[in-house]
Structure formats: structure tokens, C-alpha cells
């Protein structure tokens with residue numbers, strides 16, 4: 510028996526198949542360029558990699574291809590669609606409606622549609638994935654929504670309210686929600702497993718640094734603050750997103766350059782961040798390559814990127830009244846020693862000291878702090894899909910009887 514996890518974007522569908530009992534990964538893959546004349550399909554299982562072109566006019570067709578491939582004699586991971594017991598769906602924005610992992614029914618779908626104005630880019634493709642999977646799978650298979658925002662629902666009002674007219678919050682739900690919750694939760698729980706203890710007493714800053722980046726202050730296992738806001742634009746510097754900046758700049762640029770609000774929105778989401786400052790790339794590897802050759806703005810982009818993260822670490826130590834652990838995760842957090850070194854430099858006053866040699870090693874999960882560092886510093890690879898499978902299984906088992 511299996512759990513299938515899917516994560517849909519506007520033209521993509523990522524999937525992972527997990528064994529039901531022990532949640533071991535059995536297959537993973539993706540469909541890209543959905544809606545184009547030819548779509549790309551890739552799947553890996555048992556050391557085999559299959560890449561092919563397929564026809565996928567929409568997400569339903571793409572999902573059907575995934576199921577057909579899993580059923581195919583070549584792959585043979587499932588014998589019948591009924592071998593998939595649960596489908597877990599990543600949903601970006603749950604607003605204040607969904608504070609935890611939720612089994613999807615018609616009412617939930619209606620409420621998800623009501624969340625679209627808060628996440629117009631992310632929630633519609635997530636909904637397309639849900640609709641597609643429900644149409645292809647047999648009736649009675651539970652579909653479960655796991656929300657990026659849910660882990661941060663423990664934030665207090667002092668951290669989630671913007672100092673705007675209170676009526677905006679009351680009427681339009683304008684507040685900070687935070688994202689990457691599945692990742693922040695996964696790595697903070699993994700830390701407890703490594704330490705062999707519960708979350709009580711831990712004051713952890715989790716740094717999810719990837720294509721999008723966010724930090725969270727996780728106290729006693731609960732998120733008390735996080736750097737992203739009502740949308741994923743707020744917070745630290747990202748590949749193409751600005752992160753925090755003075756909102757008055759929007760009007761200034763509109764007036765000065767005669768830009769429309771949509772133009773400026775595009776600038777702050779797609780043309781800023783590492784790309785905006787460096788003028789080179791949104792990928793930190795390219796920026797670092799140029800910085801090493803002495804490219805001034807590449808160096809500047811790296812400095813701003815790391816300085817902003819450092820500031821958040823300090824702020825969250827203050828918010829939690831101390832700091833026991835820092836976790837680096839996601840594409841940059843797991844793989845980039847330069848960023849980790851710059852973020853942790855001159856932080857001895859907070860009890861942070863990292864072993865520079867260990868920091869450089871190409872190894873996975875480990876601590877990189879020195880033995881005498883008061884704060885433990887970790888690299889913990891994230892696994893959002895596994896977390897989705899785990900949560901989906903938990904909620905289904907606690908709600909309905911599942912035949913294994």
C-alpha cells in the first residue's frame with residue numbers, strides 16, 4: 510500500500526510515492542510544461558531513471574500519466590489504482606481557515622477557493638492538482654491538504670499583525686501568515702530526533718534558504734515568528750524577491766519611472782533579490798562564481814543576502830529570549846558553505862561559533878558548530894514531501910479506518 514504526494518505548480522506536477530507502512534520513498538518524478546504541445550516527464554525508481562515526452566494538455570492528463578506510469582509493467586510499483594491509499598497535496602495558503610492538515614471534501618474545496626485572493630499565484634494550481642487527482646482516483650480515496658502556512662498558525666498576534674488599520678485585518682484578513690511551514694516543522698522535529706529529546710526548552714532558528722527563503726523562530730517546537738508575511742515577498746533577500754523594503758519606494762518608483770503598480774509588483778517579485786543587486790543571476794552559485802572573480806555587485810548581493818539573514822537570527826534570539834540551535838536547510842542552506850560562514854561570522858557574542866573546516870565538507874546531516882559553541886549549528890536536509898506523507902497518514906488514521 511502506498512501514499513502518493515503531489516505538488517502542483519501552474520505548469521508542473523511533482524510527485525512522490527511512499528510505502529504506506531514505513532514511509533520509505535518508492536518513486537519520485539515530475540511533469541513539466543503542462544499545457545504545451547509536448548510535456549516533459551521524468552521518474553526515478555529503484556535506481557532507474559525514465560525521461561520521456563508526453564501529451565498533457567492539463568493537470569488531469571498529467572496526473573493520469575503519472576498513474577499510468579506507476580501501473581506500467583516496466584515500473585510495476587502499483588498493480589491497481591487502489592494500491593494508493595491516500596493522496597497528499599501541498600497547498601501553499603490556508604489563510605485563517607486551515608490551521609492544520611485537513612482531509613479534503615467539497616466544503617474544503619469551496620473554502621480553498623475563498624483563499625485564492627491571498628495567494629493568487631500558488632493556490633489556483635494547487636486546486637487544479639486536487640481536482641485532477643480527485644477525478645482520476647477512485648471515490649473513497651482520502652485526499653489530504655497539507656498547508657505551508659499551518660505550522661506558523663501558533664504565532665501570537667504581536668508577531669502576525671501589521672501596524673495597518675485594524676479593519677484591514679478584520680475585513681480582508683491582511684496579516685502575516687508565513688510559508689515553508691512544512692519544511693520548518695520537518696527540520697525542527699528532526700532536530701528533536703537527533704537530540705533524542707522533546708521540543709521543550711529548545712529555542713531554534715530554522716533557516717530555509719532555497720529558491721524562496723524564510724527563517725522561523727521555533728520555541729518549544731512551535732513557530733512563534735517567521736520572516737515571510739501575508740505573501741512570500743516579505744523577509745530575507747531571495748533569488749528574485751526583494752524581501753523587506755520600505756513600501757514607500759513603490760510610489761516613488763511609480764512616480765519617477767511612470768510605472769504601473771503591476772510593473773512594480775513584477776520588479777519586486779521577479780527582478781529584485783540576488784538578481785536585482787548583482788545583475789547576474791537569481792542562482793547563488795552564479796553570483797558566487799562572479800564574486801570570486803572580483804565582480805563588485807556580485808559581492809554586494811552576497812553581503813546583503815547574508816547580512817539580512819544574520820539580522821533575523823539576532824531578532825529571533827531576542828524574540829525567544831535565547832537561542833539553543835540554528836538549522837540551515839534547503840538548496841542554499843544545505844549546500845552553500847559561504848552563506849553559512851557569513852551568517853555565523855562575528856556571532857560569538859550570541860554563543861555561535863562554527864567549525865570552518867567542517868562547514869566546508871560535502872556531507873549531509875550534521876552539526877557544524879565547534880564543541881564549545883553555546884549554540885548548536887546544524888545542517889539538516891529538508892524533506893517536505895515526506896512530511897506531507899507523514900501528516901496525511903496521521904490525519905487519515907486518526908479520522909477514518911484505512912485498509913492497509
Ligand code: AMP
Pocket residue numbers: 718719720721748791792793794839840841844845
Ligand atoms: P530549493 O528551492 O531548496 O530547491 O533550492 C534551490 C536553490 O538552491 C537554487 O536556486 C540554488 O541557488 C541553490 N543551490 C542548489 N545547489 C546548490 C549548491 N550546490 N551550492 C549552492 N547553492 C545551491
